[in-house]
Amino acid sequence: MLAAVVRSFDRPPRYEEFPTPRPDGDRVLVDVLAAGLHPRVRSGADGTHYTSEGRLPMVPGVDAVGRLPDGRRVYFVADDGAPGTFAGQALLDPRRAVALPEDADPVVVAAAANPAMSSWVALRRRIDFRPGQSVLVLGATGNAGQMAVQIARHLGAGRIVAAGRDPRRLDLLTALGATDLVSLAEDPDSPASAAAADERLGAAAADVDVVIDYTWGAPAQRAIPAIVTRRADRARPLHWIQIGSTAGPEIALPSAALRAADLRVLGSGQGSVTTAGIVAELPSLIEQLSVGTLTVDARPRPLAEVEKAWKEPVEPGSRTVFVP
Template sequence: MRAAVVRSFENPPRYEEFTTPRPTEGQVLVDMLAAGLHPRVRSGANGTHYTSDGRLPLIPGVDGVGRLPDGRRVYFVADGDAPGTMAEQALLDPRQSVPLPDDADPVTIAAAMNPAMSSWVALRRRTEFRPGRSILVLGATGNAGRMAVQIARHLGADRIVAAGRDPKRLALLTDLGATDVVSLAGDPAQSADKLAEAAADVDVVIDYTWGAPTERAIPALLSRRTDRSAPLDWIQIGSMAGPDITLPSSVLRAANLRIMGSGQGSVTAAGIIAELPSLMTELSKGTLTVAALPRPLAQVEDAWTAPTEPGQRVVLTVTT
């Protein structure tokens, strides 16, 4: 088969011949239709993701839409031990797949499920998010952050504070449901102060940044809370600004801060899969939107490095 193949962590994948994977017990070989080029895919392909084992060559891709031997279309999350989904064919475990509605667009589903899944699962599995609660999306200008704003609105949030560095992308978020936007550009101390002023009393933080922005944001928010005993669920999902923070111990004693992660391991595979049908329904209905940019799999090397417009998600497509 033909596939996107990574042979060096320093270079983008190339379109090459690769051995077709052979299914073992419980696996099915599917014809791929579409696979999204997510940040998670990029970090796996450059060896920086926390699940990377350093082995090469590899086929990137963590999910996608494929066609089963009986013709049905499914969205699936690839097993961690299987070759990736950016290929003409891929392996799936039927337990990690959900059928596409008849009217669903494979490219849209491949573009949106991964970025939407992070906050959808976090707000439904890692915290008890109810209508009327408030939320801060830290790192809201990425695709996953944009989705988090929409999902928070859909789940009934009464206040949605969106924070990010890109002013062009930040300005677009009010149309998606953000009630307040905060720029993280410029002086870090001033940014933390503005963030605290807007979001000190939120109930939940969805954090895609970590690193220095989070290190400054946590003390700033907690020092401004009207009621420090009110729980604040800080859900760590991404680490765009760095993998580590330093947090004074007094912060944890002086407020009811609950830091947790949401991702592979903190939520079971079964729990993640259980959330996918309802998420796919909302995507198919257009409740949640994404700007998908389809590119043929054969153009993977160019697609990997080409710039995109705000909100766009590249999807590699296979014609079968």
């Protein structure tokens, strides 16, 4: 079969021949209709994801919309030990799949399911989120952050604070459900500019119940004390759900931040949520994607152009989807 193949972690995948995987056990071979180029896919393809085992060659791709031998279309999450979904065909475990409604757009589902799943699972599986609670989305101007704003609204958040650096993308989030916008843009050479950004975030998000954090790194390191020190009731739980690390993999966390407030830092991702738990959330999420409750800017590209597309900059808020 033809597939995107990674033979070096230092180079983009190339479109070439690769052995077709063989069905085994309960797994069946499906035709791939659409597969999204998510940050998780990129980190797997360059060997930096925390689940990477360093094995090459490999076919990237963690999920896809596929067609079963009987013609039915499904969205599925690929097995960790199987070749990825950036290929003409892929192995599907029925326990990791959900049928698509007839009117579902495969490209939209492939673009949105992975980034939407991050906050969907975080709010439904990692904490006891209740309608009326308030949410801060840190890193809201990216694709997953944009989804998180919509999902928080759908799940009944009473207030949604969206914080990000891209002013143009930030302004669009009000229409998607954000009640407060906070610009994190600053002059890197001006301490006063950084302090002003911290002040804006602390004032807007002091009393939120949940933080969905896609940045980690310096933004989270500064945001934690900025928010904690301004809380009206520091004994009120603040769930800080760490999902992405676009700004860096580490922070320095002052011990006082943990003692001075009921700050509960936890992660949400592979390992902290079981595969069964993630798959259990798929039907309800796919339903919302199918009816248009959640929107995404999907950009389809032929899989044959994978090497070229891999190198091209991606507009914030959009998602490349490879199709046959």
